[in-house]
Amino acid sequence: MLVERTQNPAHGDYSVTLPLKLAKTLRRPPITIADELATSMALPPSFGRTAVAAPGFINITLEPAWLQAQLASIADAGERWGRSEVGRGSRVQVEFVSANPTGPLLFSHARGAVVGDVTARILEASGFDVQREYYLNDKGRQIRLLGESIQARILDRPVPEGGYSGDYIAEIAMEATAKAVSPEPETLAEFGIEWVQTRIKEDLARLDIRHDEIFLESGLYAGWDRDTMTKLASLGRIAEYDGATWFTSDSGKDEVLIKRDGYPTYFWSDILYHRDKFEKRGFARVVDVWGADHQGQVGRVKEALGVLGIDPARLAVLLVQLVSVKRGQETVRMSRRAGVGIFLKEMIDEVGPDAVRYFFLQRSADAQMEFDVELARRQSSENPVYYAQYAHARLANVLTFGVGATAEPALARLDSEWELELMRVMLRWPDVVREAAEAHEPHRLAFFTDELAAAIHRFYKNCRVVTEDAPLTAARLLLSRAARTTIANALGLMGVAAPDRM
């Protein structure tokens, strides 16, 4: 029997639509079925009551006493409130950012960074054993170009075809010279990767994002490639022609693995990499956060995994759509290919880490979005980040008035619409976390937080917490503590600060 949450509070907290669905098979009016079902459900009266509504809904309304009785355990659970063990310690890897180490992170990388990080956080909160990984492309043409670009800068030569020319190249060149790094492209490339990686780590750290593992692409080519090639060949999936090595696909369209020039394609690296994740390291599930421009790769990698005997359903790929940046009347599309670059560092400097995170979390990852810089940097009510943070700060403040109160809380008196609404919203929190984790949809946190903040503000405006009435004050302080715990945990999972003062 499916019990779902009602959309309209007038219908109670939960509803059952089973009678409507059964009516046809049973050849009886849904309202009759609903009546019978409702009487046989027999909920404990202390928990809730049922009501039948036309044309055949059974609505369940939670008892205020039951809601009120949950407050103490919420407040006492602290950071544990909302966490669960549904993941049962299952090992999950979230791989995200994984930008080429050929330059500092651009703002366009930040969306995937935030989505990946919060996905990892909600999986952890749901009892999964999560590993955060950064796949580092430390070989291949782009890396060679990085080394050559630095060398060209040192020797004051023109930038090589397709090379890199940003100011950071000059910085790297200066440091390399100062440290007397040997001016060979290979050595300079190594030095450059190191320099860029340090910078990338700094930028991510400012967003409170850290990876557990930096996985080097070069590690895939120490035998694992031959082993995998042999396996695919034995499965009849390898062909050699036109000077290249191909994967023969069921679609009939072969894909290059090794190019004529001897370099591997990204497809080949991805096959090796994902086989490594599942077979060598034994992750039960893997979540990859990729830019939407990699969508063509998803089907291919999954097919290859299937061929290798790995269930492709164990791999979830979150395709993060494009971000455009709006500054005043001007909108700039952030395409990596187009090379439109705003460095992530500059944006964090301008709007702060909380706004960057919160704004990205307000959109589902699969929708293109616009980032309004001026809105994000505005220190006012128009900025949605502050609405949530202010709700937390208000509660933190009111709680300072309650220290030392010893009266027994009169829980039953928390019966106004605002108090009951706040309790109902709070009690959804564990479901929100679990569902967001299962669906890999971090944006649900932001929408919940916004609703919770609204309920908190309404409660605060309509129910004065600290009064001469000690038992009522104690009850409202308990409600405030539980609400504060909830919004602090929600902001915490989003990686957004929950300040006591603003």
Added chain:
RNA sequence: GUCCCCGUAGCUCAGCCUGGAUAGAGCACUGGCCUCCGGAGCCAGGAGCACAGGUUCAAAUCCUGUCGGGGACACCA
């Protein structure tokens, strides 16, 4: 040409996977609310599911098609 994402209020977006009862939020706009715990707030107001078929007792939600926006279809990364 094939495939993927998107089209919901003036603007930015949830809801769609798993169909239910008057479709939500923020911003913008209009009008109210500070003797009292923080007005970065609260209360009230209007307006919308791109279009056309289909499935169903019931469609924003599922199916098909059309139109519009973006992306992918490389021995690029």
